[in-house]
Amino acid sequence: MKTLIEPTKEVLDACRNGNQQAFREIFYNYRTYAYNLIYKITGKNADHEDLLQDLFFQVYLSLKTFRGESCFSTWFHRVVIHVCTSRWRYKRAKKRISSNDLVDLDSVEHCVATNEHEHGYHYELKDIVQKALVTLNDNLRVPLVLNVYSDMDLSEIADVLGLPEGTVKSRLFTARKKIKEYLETVDK
Numbered sequence: 001m002k003t004l005i006e007p008t009k010e011v012l013d014a015c016r017n018g019n020q021q022a023f024r025e026i027f028y029n030y031r032t033y034a035y036n037l038i039y040k041i042t043g044k045n046a047d048h049e050d051l052l053q054d055l056f057f058q059v060y061l062s063l064k065t066f067r068g069e070s071c072f073s074t075w076f077h078r079v080v081i082h083v084c085t086s087r088w089r090y091k092r093a094k095k096r097i098s099s100n101d102l103v104d105l106d107s108v109e110h111c112v113a114t115n116e117h118e119h120g121y122h123y124e125l126k127d128i129v130q131k132a133l134v135t136l137n138d139n140l141r142v143p144l145v146l147n148v149y150s151d152m153d154l155s156e157i158a159d160v161l162g163l164p165e166g167t168v169k170s171r172l173f174t175a176r177k178k179i180k181e182y183l184e185t186v187d188k
Helices: 009-016 020-042 048-065 072-093 105-109 115-134 138-148 154-161 165-187
Strands: none
Touching (some): 009 020, 020 048, 020 138, 072 154, 115 138, 115 165, 138 165, 154 165
16 A cells, blocks of 8 residues: 655644645545555445545544644544444444355355466455455454555554554464464365
């Protein structure tokens, strides 16, 4: 994923004062990154467009509370994670987890590429990795996504999630182990 450009203090101040053009600048600079991050965190069966809309609505409403004690991108990641986990809590509370959200090993076997279909291999591999990510609970998936797809190190992830670095390191280790185990079962 691309590196995020921090908005200037002037742009942030303008946003806090209701300047819609300044907010559009943040939106256009962050929307693709945010969409990709939401996709990686929630999986392919989520309502990514709805989550993106919820995210920027929350950013717009909450920007007044951003004090600048951390980088804007750190605060932004916290809002992304809050929006995604709020949706999960809502789905769990309403028991609206559909069968599409569950990974069935039989449905993955047809995704493994053969030599005859080498041209689509990368897309199929991407799909398998995404299905593996979906098998992780959010406590493991979120730090892994931030580390792998957002190129964050332990201290940055710890700052975003409000956790000790040791906890983040442990969760990353466990997530990678579970992904490896999942991929080994798909390979057989």
